[in-house]
Amino acid sequence: MDSGDGMAAVLTIQLLGEEAMVAFGQRLGAVMNDGVIFLEGDLGTGKTTLCRGILRSRGHQGAVKSPTFTLVEPYDFDSGPVFHFDLYRLVDSEELEYMGIRDYFQPGNLCLVEWPDKGAGFLPEADLQVSISVEGAGRRVVIMPLSGHGQRALALLGAD
Numbered sequence: 001m002d003s004g005d006g007m008a009a010v011l012t013i014q015l016l017g018e019e020a021m022v023a024f025g026q027r028l029g030a031v032m033n034d035g036v037i038f039l040e041g042d043l044g045t046g047k048t049t050l051c052r053g054i055l056r057s058r059g060h061q062g063a064v065k066s067p068t069f070t071l072v073e074p075y076d077f078d079s080g081p082v083f084h085f086d087l088y089r090l091v092d093s094e095e096l097e098y099m100g101i102r103d104y105f106q107p108g109n110l111c112l113v114e115w116p117d118k119g120a121g122f123l124p125e126a127d128l129q130v131s132i133s134v135e136g137a138g139r140r141v142v143i144m145p146l147s148g149h150g151q152r153a154l155a156l157l158g159a160d
Contacts, residue, residue: 032054032150036111036113036124038113040117048086051084059077066114071085082112087116090115096122126147
């Protein structure tokens, strides 16, 4: 699964339906205890649905809404905190500095970032980049490791 540059090759999967996206999110959450995951894709492709699955892997049973207006929604678990960011409505990435963005990206925390391009220059490097696109009646999900931590998680995910 090596691409020749030392990083693992991408994992591409096809998912059909919301429950399949949630189930995949649960698998992803089970192999990624901490770190940073960038979630990319057009509106309505399933980024928040994937986050719901990741949160369910930690035991969350309630609703998961996209924090479009609050920018971040914190979740506290015995396994460590998870912070769900949605930067879609961010006007200026410098706003992230004022909200203390660096405080969220600490060792042991899992940070899920929707629309990471809006925070360019103020976000740390991601461990995994997850790109979701509509393909036919389903979704195409491409997972790319961007760090050693992400590479290990992807290897575990691919082994399932």
